[in-house]
Amino acid sequence: MAHANPAVGVIDTLLRGVGQVMLQNNPITGLLFLVGIFLNSYEDGLTALLGLVVATVAAYLLGADRTLISNGLFGFNGVLTGIALSVFLRWDWHVAVYIILGAIVSTIVMMGLTKLLISRDMAPLTAPFVLTAWLLLFALYQFGELHPTKLIGPMPVHPGAAIQTALQETAGGGRVAGLTSVNLANALFRGVGEVFLQDNPWTGVVFAIAILVNSRVCFGFALLGSALGGLTALVLGGDGVAIYHGLYGFNAVLTGIALGGRPDGLACPRRFLVLNWWSTVYALIGTIFSAIVFAATAVALSPIGMPALTAPFVLTTWVFLLPTAGFRALQRVSAAEVPTPGLSRAEWVAEVLGVRPRPP
Amino acid sequence: MAHANPAVGVIDTLLRGVGQVMLQNNPITGLLFLVGIFLNSYEDGLTALLGLVVATVAAYLLGADRTLISNGLFGFNGVLTGIALSVFLRWDWHVAVYIILGAIVSTIVMMGLTKLLISRDMAPLTAPFVLTAWLLLFALYQFGELHPTKLIGPMPVHPGAAIQTALQETAGGGRVAGLTSVNLANALFRGVGEVFLQDNPWTGVVFAIAILVNSRVCFGFALLGSALGGLTALVLGGDGVAIYHGLYGFNAVLTGIALGGRPDGLACPRRFLVLNWWSTVYALIGTIFSAIVFAATAVALSPIGMPALTAPFVLTTWVFLLPTAGFRALQRVSAAEVPTPGLSRAEWVAEVLGVRPRPP
């Protein structure tokens, strides 16, 4: 259908771009993600669309490979850049310019990292978003026309300082604190919602359904990830308010999907693990570790008060996927199918990335 | 001429080493750069020469490829290391030892990064200088015999703190503040001067002429870079004193030259973009982004009060050059000519870097 009607093709491409934020190459999933975002915040939905369109159009104008574009691989970093700049900065026309610049740069970083990682059979994941958004956000202290929201601010570290570990919505708030089912459900689903920086349990429910539409395995690992991320923080005595709001969940959700989920014929030459007992244990260890990496990243950035974004997911997933070929207990999924007939996978990769010209 | 007389050859090599700081492989340009430095500071000129000679001699003694040496590729990081240590440390014999050690290490890093990046068709740019100078400067807080100048010092970040945005020489000074032609000219030419850490508009003018001697295109992109860097900071509300003194300009100058300038038969296997409308727009976006990366780097280093140096140029240029082969709207310049007859470019690269022995 997307081939017959250009308008449908464009919408299909854009929706896949939203779906790819959680590694789901499915336009319905992308559409439901958008519904979830608008459910929580109209403004975030619009900035997500702005980032999505600009990043995708930039890839088109620069002449990136059409197959990569139509699978949404240049859209998802733009979506996240748009939302992040909207969440951490007070709205202003400068922020719109910032989002447009950030979306363009995210597309440039995406192509560069794809080229760099392809020989390792690794994917950039959301690293283009993290790099671009970090640089744009770090700079804000130097620019008077950019105004941070209250989520930004340096937090000096104090060894041995007491931490409020009771699970609750706000410190000292009226709601019941502790391991109640309401609090646990909030932690679980807000963890899914926070992947798009949406601090809303119902948005998280919509996101979970959106994943389920595409893949039951990914759905399972997403929820398992959110649960394990929060649980890791609970066991180690993490801040109860942060856990309630899903901050220990969202990187674990993504790590769970990337390490445990099944790939679905992505054009992108990334490889994932075959699902078996060993790879499941491996994925769950990675998921737990990503929650600790989230805390570590937050501490590393605390002197300048910047957010960890999805850097813990990227770092953990790279660390756990890089060595898999050397571990015989883990099997990797065979190469993704090649969408251009008559080319071997190696030739297709070379052509897509411009590594060498098409043979005569 | 350089071939006939050894002394002329040595001077030619050293002057090209100075010219390569701004990617200009031309001894006259290098000589004029030196003139500009001495015009501003006798001490900086002498430490630049110390770094230049030590770094080049180290490459010679270690047995680096002669072609690379004679094109000045081991001198320019030594030049910058010498000046930076002189500018940020109070003079003392310890600083001389520090510069000698730094210049040697810059040559070692240069060869390592060249080897690492060659397969990506990328060049180390000034990364050897940035890495070496950062390590040597960071350490100074631990060493009582090294005394920082007033340019070094931690600056805690304060979200939402007011910023003096009026363009002026010093905050609260007697000179007229605002967008006067004198202030704008200072920002423009000090931006060129700050590439060598020279805060002097006349030095910037001499540097601009030095570039013009070698390449009109590079001259244009250098001035355009300085203007766009300062303008970006002005639009976003950056500190007016920092803009006046060219701090938002110098990384943009280098980024403009690297992304927009024409290569001139460099022996170094780096590739640049063919100048056309698309590559010009691409270069200008990179130039603007480098000014924001400068602010981000300054913030990241503010807890320990260290300077950004030319790291924003290196990061931005790498990010913008890495993906170019994947973007069909951009064309890259074909391989640099090979100076050793009878070898293919691949063979020559392999021999220069010792990747494999010369075939029998």
Add this chain to the structure above:
Amino acid sequence: MAHANPAVGVIDTLLRGVGQVMLQNNPITGLLFLVGIFLNSYEDGLTALLGLVVATVAAYLLGADRTLISNGLFGFNGVLTGIALSVFLRWDWHVAVYIILGAIVSTIVMMGLTKLLISRDMAPLTAPFVLTAWLLLFALYQFGELHPTKLIGPMPVHPGAAIQTALQETAGGGRVAGLTSVNLANALFRGVGEVFLQDNPWTGVVFAIAILVNSRVCFGFALLGSALGGLTALVLGGDGVAIYHGLYGFNAVLTGIALGGRPDGLACPRRFLVLNWWSTVYALIGTIFSAIVFAATAVALSPIGMPALTAPFVLTTWVFLLPTAGFRALQRVSAAEVPTPGLSRAEWVAEVLGVRPRPP
């Protein structure tokens, strides 16, 4: 003997894992290292064993190459992770869980980095330990169940602050300060001891003997490294208490061994330099530089008060080994012998790391 009796083989593997911390592939050396650790601290010895066993078993269960395992290449990062978490955290069952998780992750990072660096003829060194321990330690400020020891704590930098440079055990202590033979001997041997984070001169003496058992050249470069590291700090005016306790020595010890020491048939495809005058000078410059990099790393981490660990050794050694093929004055040792007959070194490397399947 190790081949005949499985129990002996297991013990041999584990002891080599301890020996590899200082690049010594020798079970007697590993045994003496353990003796030295237990001599200083029973607790550190037990956590070292815990890390060692878990990291090695993880490699076995994940199906890593047996030759790599039996040469101790998956044990040494676990040893260091175990000790570091025990030294910087107050003991608790959470710390045991932390060590087990850290040891598993160190094995995963080890395999990943080995695969990444093999094409550059470089080894991961102790980078897996540094990365894993840093992430686990950074996170502790966010977790109420983890309690740092007094060694952890932010230290704001103050440019130009006075530094106590007199060599002494404790600032203002009763012992004689200055360049006494007792103080110098402490600095020398505590520098060797601190490689395993053991602040004890007699442990350092046992470690030195352990190295001597395996290699006189490594023994020489280890002591030379400790001496040069401390001397560099003395000349630059470093903190006298830190020098006394060997903090400027341990990274220099490792750098000295790696750059100057003779390889001893390691299965790991790493290459070192042929010992001659040029490589000795090169190694000593690297050793001196590593002491400065230690100070730089300490400053970079001072806002969050985290330890440098062996990162200065890893960075310096990578920087100095990466370019060696391009320097004709330096010769590299030829490829390590291949333990599997009938395979070329390239085929063996490919098989070990799963880069491509065994040819039919």
